Amino acid sequence: MQPYLHTMRLHRNLCFAVIDGLTLIFNEGNYADKVIQQLLKRDKRWGARDRAFVAETTYDIVRWKRLYTEIAEVKEPFDRDNLWRLFAVWATLKGIKLPDWKYFENTPTRKIKGRFDELSKIRKFKESIPDWMDDLCAKELGDAVWAKEMEALNEQADVILRANTLKTNKEKLQEELFDLGIETEFLKDYPNALKLKERANVFTTEAFKNGHFEVQDASSQLVAEFLNVQPGMRVVDTCAGAGGKTLHIASLMENKGQIIAMDIYGNKLNELKRRAKRNGAHNIEPRHIDSTKVIKKLYDKADRVLIDAPCSGLGVLRRNPDAKWKLEPSFLEKIKITQQDILQQYSRMVKVGGQLVYATCSILPSENQKQVATFLKSEAGANFSLVKDKKVLAHKSGFDGFYMALLERKS
Helix, strand or coil: CCHHHHHCCCCHHHHHHHHHHHHHHHHCCCCHHHHHHHHCCCCCCCCHHHHHHHHHHHHHHHHCHHHHHHHHCCCCCCCHHHHHHHHHHHHHHCCCCCCCCHHHCCCCHHHHHHHHHHHCCCHHHHCCCCHHHHHHHHHHHCHHHHHHHHHHHCCCCCCEEEECCCCCCHHHHHHHHHHCCCCEEECCCCCCEEEECCCCCHHHCHHHHCCCEEECCHHHHHHHHHCCCCCCCEEEECCCCCCHHHHHHHHHCCCCCEEEEEECCHHHHHHHHHHHHHHCCCCEEEEECCCCHHHHCCCCCEEEEEEECCCCCHHHCCCCCCHHHHCCHHHHHHHHHHHHHHHHHHHHHEEEEEEEEEEECCCCCCCCHHHHHHHHHCCCCCCEEEEEEEEECHHHHCCCCEEEEEEEECC
16 A cells, blocks of 8 residues: 555546546446556646556456445445445545545445454455355365465556567666666566566656567566577467567567467457567567468477467456456356367477477466366377476466466477
8 A cells, every 4th residue: 555645635537537437347347457548548637646546546446346345335337426435435445534525425434444344354355356256266276375366466466577688688678767767676587577666657668669678477478488489490379469478489589580470369460560560570470360271371380389378367367357357157168168279279280399388377277287188188189298387376476377388299
């Protein structure tokens, strides 16, 4: 909790922005990150602290929705009065004095604190998670591990940069940012990572515009390293999306060799093209998967294949707290089928002696090591062996929850 909150004065226009944002997120089902991006464009006069207030308060109320609705005794769909009640709960628990606006008349401050103490004894309220999610994760991870993990997943994520070694290195980047008043620190065991000491809008810097870094969580930075690429190889990134890991692979390959970046969503690949240009990565060839032909053409041709599989995203709840309320058990069942299908199909692109990494940003064994075990027992996986795997939990690493497995094709 930031120390300045206690003496903080609430400004009407900022609070209105939060309420409008919550309406879109909770009632219209819009994605929180997109809503916040829009909100921050609302008033050009807002300074860094104003923008931080809008973003962090909105995220906070989204993150603690279940706890706050229980305390405020409101139910969905929320009307504006309900949302002001949630806001009052947030402010009271942060120790912020409520101004005498009509929205806050008769706010029962003592009762709010009492209810908070009472509900904090029950995990699904304390950590603010749906029952099904609490039950499932406790069953898969064990109660003790899940309790620690969920607590870590409710913390605000750090901002981590990856220095783009095609253009700079982390030492030079650190100096460049320091001159702009942005302080960073190195992270042990993450060769190109810089962690911001305080949150800042890094996207407006010249360093960013010149492609000197990307924003990428430390756990995500482990994946490209795990793939073991060498300059000159042919590498296929099968679920490339907007290409965070593709760009990292390009830097590790020093622009030598070929990276084929594929995705079923063509619009994401357009974003990748823009980012590759900014990064000075010239060996990336985007290919839209619009039929199975695209995959079949590459059977037995790749030295390395990365499958950054679609998943529940349970490892990145710090970054996407609204996923707690969007995720459905039925989606999870469907995505597990998709994960296995992708492994079965895309693994055929690996040539003999080549390697494959299967990665997710989930913490569930059923999406991770169990999928790999199922694959290895299947016909398609019979000629692969597991070299090593890595399970990253947020409460142990301090970063996102992730999983990665390195497989090698023997024959």
